[in-house]
Amino acid sequence: MALMNNGQVLIVAGSGYDATVTNFEAAVWDPRTGTISRQSLGWDMFCNGMVVLPDGRVFINGGNLQYHPFRGEPRNSVFDPTTGQFTDLENMAHGRWYPTVTTLGDGSVMTFSGLSETGSTNSTVEIYRVGSGWSPEYESGWIPPLYPRMHLVPDGNVFASGPMAETMTFDTASKTWFGVASTNYNRMRTYGSSVLLPLSPADGYKARVMIFGGADPATATTEIIDLSAAAPRWQYGPPMSQPRIEMNATILPNGTVLALGGSANDEDASTASLNADLYDPDTNTFSSAGANAFPRLYHSNSLLLADGTVAVLGGNPLQGMYEPHIEIYSPAYLFNADGSLATRPRITGVAGAIAYGSAFAVQTPNAADIASVVLVRPGSPTHAFDQDQRLVRLSYNAGSGVLNVTAPPTGNIAPPGYYMLFVLSSAGVPSTASFVRLTADFSLSATPASQTVLPGGSTSYTATVAAGTGPTGAVAFSVSGLPSGATAAFTPASVNGSGSTTMRVATSLTTPLGTYPLTIIASGGGLVRREAVTLTVGASVMTMPGLP
Structure with a gap:
């Protein structure tokens, strides 16, 4: 499931853990009206990976090709919240069932793990870019668990915090993995959870990751690692109540973490953990967060909504058995000490799009009482882990009826896309969120506009990226429209913010003669730019001096 920028929630069930189901389904739930709209799917997206792309469409990665034994789908799709329709995208090299997808700092999406179409674990990384499709496969050299817990961290790399005991990092530049540290628990934290704790400019966006529970029988332990340390290592945090x-x-x-649901024994409602816990990173303590009414086991989720409440739903302990109730958790910050509703600050105006590193204005009549401004990336949880959630605190100063706020500096801190913007009062009461899109801008040009080459020969073009508002981070290049037998290579393959690349096009002796329109594509910061050039394959006509 995923929260979309219209405040609605996309739920993709597919066959819903029932091998007899052939009508694969998805639904859109509107928490404000309580309505649920169902629709059929063209293929079984059951147990996919899901994130929201920078343009607001929901990206669905892989799914179920076969039950017993399970095999993974190579297909992918996007759901457009504007049209309410699914559209299939380019296939991956191999299938993935139970993959993890992670939005990278340039807006591309990394997928890892999952069962392939043959039923083996897919140990490669692939990276998807809107407009240019999938990268080559990058072999990891190790066999990952299914649904690994992965987080983009501020250095641009991806940290895998579990559920395995030996935690790893994927270097997004070299496309290689390296070990980081072993957990103290030193066992598989199966279906435990993991959270990248809030990032803040006050401490230089220090990356700390916390892992919770897991294993069967389950543990109540937690651990925290500070990835900014010279030699990162896991340290036990406080235990949960169950x-x-x-x-x-x-x-x-407010930066706290709600931990809830699960059970002591896997898929056993008689050992359900109904007491919710609230972790405070500032004090490194848990406090009680009340109790939910229904056991939340396999295939349950929790999701922060734009009004600051949390939806708790699902549960599928046995094939064909489902928990239909949706519960809404209202955190204590929404109430006064006497139980009455707290007065909430209001956002009365903000730009729909903000650029990296830029100043932007948040209109609020409560400016003098605001103690915190945050961006929260809409969540997309599945199987005990939210694959895209993060909270970034923002620096600001208050004026008369306005907050002058500074956007995050790079996509590695806050990947491009839609965020919920909350302002919180001095009493810790959050506003209802306004959705804003964090983005950058750049232009693309190419010279010369056309080139001629003989079959078997090569030629080149220069593509140049010029940055606009805000840093774009890495901008990667690709090309479409090449004739058969022709290949293209970019040197360098990407530029950081601004710069030029040389596109060398090589033809073969069998490349057909003709004139071909090519499209050079540059993607970065969640944006895609295209520039047209022409390639003519054939003998050029030479004009001799003195001849007409």
Whole structure:
């Protein structure tokens, strides 16, 4: 499931853990009206990976090709919240069932793990870019667990925090993995959860990751690692009130983490963990967050909504058995000490799009009482882990009826796309969120406009990226429209912010003669730019001096 920028929630069930189901389904739930709209799918997206692309469409990665034994789909799709329609995208090299997808700092999406179409674990990384499709496969050299817990961290790399005991990092530049540290628990934290704790400019966006529970029988332990340390290592955090497998962990606008659901024994409602816990990173303590009414086991989720409440839903302990109730958790920050509703600050105006590193204005009549401004990336949880949630605190100063706020500096801190913007009062009460799009801008040009080459020969073009508002981070290049037998290579393959690349086009002796329109594509910061050039394959006509 995923929260979309219209405040609605996309739920993709597919066959819903029932091998007899052939009508694969998805639904859109509107928390404001309580309505649920169902629709059929063209293929089984059950147990996919899901994130929201920078343009607001929901990206669905892989799914179920076969039950018993399970095999993974190579297909992918996007759901457009504007049209309400699914559209299939380019296939991956191999299938993935139970993959993890992670939005990178340039807006591309990394997928890892999952069962392939043959039923083996897919140990490669692939990276998807809107407009240019999938990268080559990058072999990891190790066999990952299914649904690994992965986080983009501020250095641009991706940290895999579990559920395995030996945690790893993927270097997005070299496309290689390296070990980081072993957990103290030193066992598989199966269906435990993991959260990248809030990032803040006050401490240089220090990256700390916390892992919760997991294993069967489950543990109540937690651990925290500071990835900014010279030699990062895991340290035990405070224990939760109950052991949890199949749990969920959701970041709230005030930076605390709601840990709830699961059970002591996997898929056993008689050992359900109904007591919710609230972790405070500032004090490194848990406090009680009440209790939910229904066991939340396998295939349960929790999701922060734009009004600051948390939706708790699902549960599928046995094939064909489902928990239909949706619960809404209202955190204590929404109430006064006497139980009455707290007065909430209001956002009365903000730009729909903000650029990296730029100043932007948030209109609010409560400016003098605002103690915190945050961006929260809409969540997309599945199988005890939210694959895209993060909270970034923003620096600001208050004026008369306005907050002058500075956007995050790079996509590695806050990947491009839509965020919920919350302002919080001095009492810690959050506003209802306004959705804003964090983005950058750049232009693309190419010279010369046309080139002629003989079959078997090569030629080149220069493509240049010029940065506009805000840093774009890495901008990668690709080309479409090449004739058969022709290849293209970019040197360098990407530029950081601004710069030029040389596109060398090589033809073969069998490349057909003709004139071909090529499209050079540059993608970065969640944006895609295209520039047209022409390639003519054939003998050029030479004009001799003195001849007409």
